Amino acid sequence: MTPEEFRKAGHELIDWIVDYRQGIDSMPVRAQVAPGEVRRSLPDHPPADSGDLDALLADMDALVLPGITQVQHPMHFGWFPSNASLASVLGDIASSGLGTLGISWESCPALTEVEEAMCDWMRQLVGLGEQWQGTIQDTASTACLVAMLAARERATGYSQCEGGLQSESLPLTVYTTGEAHSSINKAALLAGYGGDNIRVVPVDPTTRSMLSGELAGMMGEDVDNGCKPAIVVAAIGSTGVTAIDPLEEIVRIAAEHGAWVHVDAAMAGSAMLLPECRWMWQGVESADSISWNPHKWMGTILDVSLFYIRDAQHLVRVMSTNPSYLRSHADGEVTQYRDWGIPLGRRFRSLKLWFHLRLDGPEAIRRRLRRDIANAQWLSEQVHAAKDWDVVTPVNLQTVCVQHKPAGVVGESLDEHTLDWVGRINRSGKAFLSPAKLDGRWIARVSIGVEATEREHVAAMWELMQEAAAPGG
Numbered sequence: 422m423t424p425e426e427f428r429k430a431g432h433e434l435i436d437w438i439v440d441y442r443q444g445i446d447s448m449p450v451r452a453q454v455a456p457g458e459v460r461r462s463l464p465d466h467p468p469a470d471s472g473d474l475d476a477l478l479a480d481m482d483a484l485v486l487p488g489i490t491q492v493q494h495p496m497h498f499g500w501f502p503s504n505a506s507l508a509s510v511l512g513d514i515a516s517s518g519l520g521t522l523g524i525s526w527e528s529c530p531a532l533t534e535v536e537e538a539m540c541d542w543m544r545q546l547v548g549l550g551e552q553w554q555g556t557i558q559d560t561a562s563t564a565c566l567v568a569m570l571a572a573r574e575r576a577t578g579y580s581q582c583e584g585g586l587q588s589e590s591l592p593l594t595v596y597t598t599g600e601a602h603s604s605i606n607k608a609a610l611l612a613g614y615g616g617d618n619i620r621v622v623p624v625d626p627t628t629r630s631m632l633s634g635e636l637a638g639m640m641g642e643d644v645d646n647g648c649k650p651a652i653v654v655a656a657i658g659s660t661g662v663t664a665i666d667p668l669e670e671i672v673r674i675a676a677e678h679g680a681w682v683h684v685d686a687a688m689a690g691s692a693m694l695l696p697e698c699r700w701m702w703q704g705v706e707s708a709d710s711i712s713w714n715p716h717k718w719m720g721t722i723l724d725v726s727l728f729y730i731r732d733a734q735h736l737v738r739v740m741s742t743n744p745s746y747l748r749s750h751a752d753g754e755v756t757q758y759r760d761w762g763i764p765l766g767r768r769f770r771s772l773k774l775w776f777h778l779r780l781d782g783p784e785a786i787r788r789r790l791r792r793d794i795a796n797a798q799w800l801s802e803q804v805h806a807a808k809d810w811d812v813v814t815p816v817n818l819q820t821v822c823v824q825h826k827p828a829g830v831v832g833e834s835l836d837e838h839t840l841d842w843v844g845r846i847n848r849s850g851k852a853f854l855s856p857a858k859l860d861g862r863w864i865a866r867v868s869i870g871v872e873a874t875e876r877e878h879v880a881a882m883w884e885l886m887q888e889a890a891a892p893g894g
């Protein structure tokens with residue numbers, strides 16, 4: 422494709438994206454395709470020759486769009502908001518169009534330095550102190566793995582350069598709660614801590630927050646039993662019910678044992694743009710690392726996961742590589758982001774943030790976040806007031822966890838009822854929400870926060886919920 426052909430095709434593609442976004446609310450929210458249907462609709466073999474864009478876009482319409490669960494749809498209330506603001510989409514396109522290679526500062530000084538600036542702007546926007554230095558990881562899962570590795574090396578005095586974990590005499594222990602995202606457990610396993618050394622700290626039955634007294638007790642017991650507490654992962658906004666762990670107490674307890682504290686604020690980090698929400702991570706300045714995803718509620722298109730660390734030198738020591746082909750005259754004066762995480766080559770991801778912040782602006786983002794919090798409060802009030810309905814966990818942010826409990830329906834019958842009415846809504850294509858288990862029982866989560874979701878959509882969702890849960894609904 423020549424640059425001029427690209428210009429023409431690019432305009433067509435942008436038009437196609439605009440049409441898609443404008444027509445999204447006429448599509449079913451959950452993909453209605455059967456397993457294997459998309460794959461079967463694609464040719465078995467690659468094309469032999471070049472083709473034209475119109476045919477390709479026709480296939481995008483016919484084959485790809487039906488296979489998308491429309492997370493940008495205003496009636497999407499599933500999982501968590503995965504907004505993709507069009508301003509950040511432009512940044513993504515710019516990043517792709519530039520075709521940069523981020524393997525060292527020298528390979529693209531702008532990539533490194535715009536990323537430094539964006540991480541620092543975002544630090545200021547969420548009210549973190551100047552001690553924090555940031556980088557962009559692909560996801561919070563990777564960020565947590567990096568934190569686990571950094572904690573492991575601090576706890577072992579850089580054992581990776583010697584016998585590694587295999588030569589450690591004291592098992593290293595990891596602490597989190599049952600509300601933590603599955604990526605925390607996965608990161609601990611991948612970092613070599615071993616499943617037997619992951620401690621699940623009990624939570625408060627109402628707030629689902631980590632019980633700090635239990636954490637202190639478990640750490641003390643582990644030390645008595647010859648283990649070494651290495652890391653606590655605290656959730657600020659857990660995935661299921663947006664639980665908030667008591668960070669101030671956690672960092673104090675962890676410090677007594679020299680354990681690392683990683684703050685997983687993947688979803689709720691966006692709320693820290695709002696000064697009135699920052700009490701939720703009170704104590705964060707004494708943690709060791711933080712991750713949060715602008716690619717969730719804030720709306721910078723995937724993949725932008727911010728990872729902040731207090732001791733960047735330690736991270737670089739754990740992650741650094743210095744092969745001869747990557748050395749340059751500027752080493753020593755510049756940031757080499759390859760030493761801040763796992764991959765060598767990186768995309769120019771910070772452009773998504775730059776475009777988002779410059780074109781939409783923080784104030785509009787804050788207004789939207791406040792709108793979503795108010796909508797969640799509104800829904801929670803409706804549910805509270807309705808007969809046989811319960812809000813089952815505190816509504817800290819934009820997720821409302823509910824159960825419909827008709828008289829006499831309990832235990833497994835209640836589970837069946839919950840899955841039945843949720844399934845009915847999801848199959849209808851009119852809206853989507855994702856159930857989850859709480860204390861072994863199914864609940865329905867209504868996660869509000871899609872960019873296009875206004876109060877009228879939340880009200881329509883509440884209507885649908887009542888209809889679907891009613892007898893014969």
Ligand SMILES: Cc1ncc(COP(=O)(O)O)c(C=O)c1O
Pocket residue numbers: 501559560561562563602604656658659660685686687688714726
């Ligand atoms: C609290 C929390 N942590 C971590 C993750 C994992 O995020 P990612 O997909 O960026 O790895 C999620 C995703 O839902 C989450 O809600």
